[in-house]
Amino acid sequence: MNTSTGTALIVIDVQESFRQRPSWQAVSAPDIAGRTARLVDAARAAGDLVVWVLHSEPGSGTPFDPPSGHVRLMDGLDARDGEPVITKTSRNAFTTTNLQQLLTAAGIRHLVVCGIQTEQCCETTARLAGDLGFEVTFVTDATATFPIEHRDAPPGRGIAEILADPATLQTADIIARTEYALAGRFATLAALDDLAPAAATMR
Template sequence: MKTALLIIDVQNGMFTVNPPVCKGNALLKRIKRALGFAKNKNIPIIYVQHSGPKDSPLEKGTMGWNFHEDISPADGDIIVHKDTPDSFYRTNLQQKLRELNIDHLVLTGIQTEACIDTTCRRGFSLDFKITILTDAHSTFDKKEISAAQIISHHNEVLRWFADTITTDDFINE
């Protein structure tokens, strides 16, 4: 199988809102480790960048829209732009994956219950093998449920569509 690492919506605006994404520093460290591993193994890296509406934390062209400096794309990395939770919908992601003969996607990023969940399920439906790094995606606390509970719940539910492993397991495979 030919694998690609997807880094979804790890943009400045997710870290500057109040409160910021849950355990943001730990998230960045894990994604950075997965990114380093992917580069060492010549695994293609695809950044997905969300464009939010005007005056949102991810408004296109603002500092919040830019990728977080700790994991910014390098020359040769692919950037896919989206404006919905689905990284495939009205984007060139599937075309890029087919051009590279990718059939296995490793998902990291933000937001667990939106973009990670939707991209996982859609990728599965498009016949990609999906792996989610269980400790390399995050979200925000909600009024009635914590970010940790959302992440735990999705790691459990998405096992129907993906292999769920830690960053360490991915790096040590």
């Protein structure tokens, strides 16, 4: 594991669990696994550490419950030897894991964040990382999210009805809000093409 650069790519929750939910058909980036793979390739080529984070909800009976078999990386993504794979039960990647200790021991001071969901696990991880003193780069177009129903919306609606509701917060608005919240405060925003040019990917 080469950590000489002092940079780590934090891949958050790019896992099969999300593909098992009805909301997947409305995801902002259906190709999130491919976008993530580009960043992983670029990180490995640069000698950066890659840290894989999975989200688990034991006992929930959902696709995030480990017995479901879906708490695993999406097809096309694989951790190499020496790349930590950690499992969290909180929205941010720090509170219920040893991520901070792992990064500190490896001499990491700069984090590149990608994954699912933009405004939840990715944004909360970036915010906490900034508060912990890490330099954070947030690759917004290498994150993915889903429409959010209004808090007063009736339960049990299908995805088509949710999308048609004018009170639903659409993915473009969610992404914009995250960028407004993070930029200049908790993170520097970056584009996937800048960090991992498509022509330069190597797998």
